[in-house]
Amino acid sequence: MELTELVPRRERKKVMRTIVCVAVYAVLNHCLREKLFEDCEGCVIDAPGQQHHDCVTWTSIDINCKLQGLCADLCLESLLNTVIAVGYAMQCLCLTQEHLAQGVTLINAVQFSGDPDHVLKKMTKPEDACLQRYIDRLVRTKSYRTLLKKKDYL
Numbered sequence: 142m143e144l145t146e147l148v149p150r151r152e153r154k155k156v157m158r159t160i161v162c163v164a165v166y167a168v169l170n171h172c173l174r175e176k177l178f179e180d181c182e183g184c185v186i187d188a189p190g191q192q193h194h195d196c197v198t199w200t201s202i203d204i205n206c207k208l209q210g211l212c213a214d215l216c217l218e219s220l221l222n223t224v225i226a227v228g229y230a231m232q233c234l235c236l237t238q239e240h241l242a243q244g245v246t247l248i249n250a251v252q253f254s255g256d257p258d259h260v261l262k263k264m265t266k267p268e269d270a271c272l273q274r275y276i277d278r279l280v281r282t283k284s285y286r287t288l289l290k291k292k293d294y295l
């Protein structure tokens with residue numbers, strides 16, 4: 142898919158489905174990277190020695206556990222904001238109930254899978270690489286906490 146081409150009206154729904162899919166991937170991937178970074182004190186203070194890094198001991202089970210937690214905490218409204226921003230920028234914004242359900246289904250597919258990280262990595266197709274780079278750049282400007290549900294700590 143070329144981002145500069147105008148999307149024909151009849152293809153808007155389909156393109157929006159691709160945007161939802163890539164947005165779910167980009168948001169979860171970004172949250173996971175930031176979460177992994179934040180959870181390792183050595184990464185946060187940029188310590189040179191491996192002995193300061195908890196991250197070197199994390200297994201795929203630890204990483205999947207963090208990813209599942211992020212799926213549970215993901216704020217749908219923030220995800221939709223991303224989808225709307227991209228749809229608008231590409232002049233193909235058309236959001237239906239179907240797209241919302243698709244987003245929830247994709248998040249659930251990651252969260253309740255036996256190997257969430259694997260499901261996430263398989264979510265996008267090679268032909269969507271261009272769109273993926275675009276959405277990645279957009280999502281990366283946001284602190285991952287703003288993409289999660291607001292927690293009430295009182």
Ligand SMILES: [Zn+2]
Binds near residue numbers: 181182194197
């Ligand atoms: Zn580290």
